[in-house]
Amino acid sequence: MQLLSLNDGFFLLRFSCREDFDMVWSRGVWFLLGKPFLLQKWHLKFKPKKEKFSSVPIWVKIHDLPLACWNSEGISRIASKIGVPVAADKLTEQKIRLTYAQISVLVDNLATYPKEIQVSLDGDVVSLKVQYEWRPYPCEHCKSLMHFSSSCPTKPKSYSNEQVNDTADL
Template identity: 30%
Template sequence: MADNQGFFFFHIPDPAFRQKIIEDGPLTVARVPLILRQWQPLIDLKKDKQTAVPVWIRLKNLPLDLWSASAIGGIASAVGKPLYVDQRTEEMKMLSFARVCVEIYANQPRCSAVDVVLNGVLCSIAIEFEWKPLECPSCGTFGHRCEDNVAVHSMDKGKLPVLPASDHTPSGHPGLEPLAPIQAPK
């Protein structure tokens, strides 16, 4: 079920399965994360300030020597906190990129590549975000931009807002942790 404020309600009759869904971390639908909370009577439906969000990234041009949990986790830690990889990455079924779910923070700058020294050679690993959430650099949260809110208030005074162009386009396994600088296996 959905309401007109952007909230969705899921009825999951099995209590054990419901608890697993809530506790198992980020759940994504069409590459967009769902922030889940357990319903309670008289729950206050408001959108909490999201300072961290899980997103899927692709590590492109990854040399075969770096296809390990520790190397992929170390590279992904340059973007955010690595959470897990997808099944194809774990099983090395598609070697054109490694797909990693990372937790990013609104006040953290984004990088488009990570440089790694592998056997004395500098390799540049391209970072591609599958989805970038709308983020506010002013207050450090996801889901809005403070200047957009100011523009909406100016509409109340009979002025048309000038909105900034959006720079985002909608387009496992636990255990990966941020690591020290990467050293390739010998």
């Protein structure tokens, strides 16, 4: 596979065989350096465009998880306090690494990112530490997850003092 750089943060993936493409495409969202890497299929008239996503998947680590919660229902219920659970990593699914559970969670542009989650277990309240590998920062102007506030197309233009003074003299 080749990774070719395009404009505006886009990349072109070139595959040497159909099986590799099928494997990559079937996995849906990929993560590079903890950030979602969203795929679009190429066609003859393809022009890369940034979609207006209102939600994105992120990886979350949940520490101090009681052993009684180490099942798909328990982990899913806890992760749903952050967003919509999508999948667990293999080590979490197979219960090989019990120091933390790592879950992919779909969060929207209004998500809060708690550092701790309180869980009631047989009448006792347990505090679970939450760690985010990466988290989106929605635009201050339009709440989009696809650009920074400084480059928002709907951002009101600010005028310099000189421009304000020039118009005041008219």
